[in-house]
Amino acid sequence: MNRTNVGANLPALRSHNTALVLDLLRTAGGDGISRLELAERTGLTPQAVSKITGRLREEGLAAEAGRRASTGGKPRTVLRLVPEAGHAIGVHLDRDELRAVLVDLDGAVVGERCLPMDLGAGAEAVVEGVARAAEGLAESVASVLGVGVALPGPLDHVRGVLHRVTGFPEWDGFPLRDALAARLGLPVVVDKDTNAAALGLAVADEGASFAYLHLGTGLGAGLVIGGVVHRGARTGAGEFGHQVVQLDGPVCGCGNRGCIEALCLGAVGRGDVAEAARVLGVGAANLVGLLDIDLVLLGGRTVASAPEEFVAGVRAVLRERARGEEAVPVRIAPGGVRGVAEGAAQSLLAPLFGRADG
């Protein structure tokens, strides 16, 4: 059950166990999973699993899908999630482009729209553009759980209010979530782009702890601790770009000296990718040492321009710091250009599967 400070009653118990079973059905994917396996994985009795899956089948969320080979007795019936039973929309609002995807319960993309969009065109125009894209995608399915919107810059995830989108001061304080929810009549969740990407990557690995480092026009991080995106008290966590790694170093746009972002992008500007990767690696190693995470994933346009060099450079620093012990692996984040939009859609799906926010 998720960490809360509130009491739990029978309905809470039921929804917890139901979410747990749904999550296992999802992670099992197309192969499916049998009732007894569900019982083993959850610790519930087979009978309880039968009751839960029976309800899910009645609601159309689960279905039988063949059976396993017998091991000397009645073969196990395999259950699977019915992906078409629910959909969510994810929107990635970048500085110059809007990308919206429609995903099913499995997280598979079943619809997509991509159009140029100037974030500076004003709140009304952007809200309207997002709303039209969402409505267009929603047409093809019976119902939509909600819309997740991811965009750069600091924001208040809990209230869904933007703080100061870098380069677009007119957005400061705009209640994007409520404006969009009112316009669409659907639940809306607003999140930072790096957090959305991290959430999208987190759904694949149950309970993993990793950092997603995004190097594009800026440098940010999405932190996943124990399978949950860590946003912090004021939902401002992940300020990776302005970690200082060089006391009294060069001045950064933020006003400080020796920020990773300034050093890293400066090196990129000079064409010195190896140095940029080394600086990124030092920051990653700091993060790994501080939080003891399992994995570092790299993404963003700048990384995509020389993926092998960045991975190799970061990996080298982590290896050196591990001092003989096994170093934390470094990889390019899967998902590509749609990763953020897909992750934004996952904000709506996650609660179904018991993956609450952190």
Next chain:
Amino acid sequence: MNRTNVGANLPALRSHNTALVLDLLRTAGGDGISRLELAERTGLTPQAVSKITGRLREEGLAAEAGRRASTGGKPRTVLRLVPEAGHAIGVHLDRDELRAVLVDLDGAVVGERCLPMDLGAGAEAVVEGVARAAEGLAESVASVLGVGVALPGPLDHVRGVLHRVTGFPEWDGFPLRDALAARLGLPVVVDKDTNAAALGLAVADEGASFAYLHLGTGLGAGLVIGGVVHRGARTGAGEFGHQVVQLDGPVCGCGNRGCIEALCLGAVGRGDVAEAARVLGVGAANLVGLLDIDLVLLGGRTVASAPEEFVAGVRAVLRERARGEEAVPVRIAPGGVRGVAEGAAQSLLAPLFGRADG
């Protein structure tokens, strides 16, 4: 309910709610708390709270303690925790000293032993010393929940095995938890000193997120995120001292360059406390930005030698980085020399109050 991947049944529901009520009774302290307040805080119905507190009173864990002023009707009956209903022992194994405390359910110290102890005297002698101290303290009470042991250096908190206690290679791989549990016949928990201190500080604040930075002969951190000590995948989190804040800086004992610990202790060695505090502040600011925590607490012998200067220096860096927004507060960690031992004892008490490990 705590975040797990396991199903929950009725006994789990009951123990969750019971722990929640116990936690509220504890945080209420001597003032106590009424049944209706418990109901409001937990979200349970008053009737459920009555049943739960009724069981707690039968078990002797709770008791009635007077009544509130009436607000026009029957006055509320105040309930409080019975501190003497349970005890735990916390042991702080430092390089040259052993400190053991006996605490009650409230966390109040009701017994203490402190003796010189050379960590290099060998496993058998140290285990025996700890066992004798624990037995001596346990004599005065009916029963003890268990013993928490905190010591410096990296270790495996889950298995209770030491890795390499800095300066004492003979401890490498020693299964301290099992050895002590076998010797005493009591549950034993082993933790890093910084984590124990952090846990001790965390019990006061429900759900707080903060960092405890310990500057003594070394530099380490205990991280509390959402009221839970964050230990990481391999229970190695909190490697704060070897965060690199100066690329290609001076060589540190760990082999890297520009570690906070090397810079900070170097400055202390030169008598430049202001510079040490500035370096510590840069590290603290990195941490605050990355995790978006609420509070920074400072402790350790070196900090204790010039507390105001360290607090002021760290605070100045955080203020500068906050750029006009309200900066995260910096304080000296309360608890003093007994803080680590008290926190170690809390490792045993925490599960009673639903504060699972992170």
Next chain:
DNA sequence: CCCACTTTCGCAACGCTGTTGCCAAAGTGC
């Protein structure tokens, strides 16, 4: 082909959880 055996899985009864309806107890205030 039959029959003993294994394994899956649902029905029914059950124990226990928090919830609801109701009422006695214990105050305040006119």
Next chain:
DNA sequence: GCACTTTGGCAACAGCGTTGCGAAAGTGGG
């Protein structure tokens, strides 16, 4: 002294996972 408010326990209840048991559906030896 009486009307009113508020607390908190008793009893009945609905709903959760669990247990006991048996039907269903396979395998494999004779």
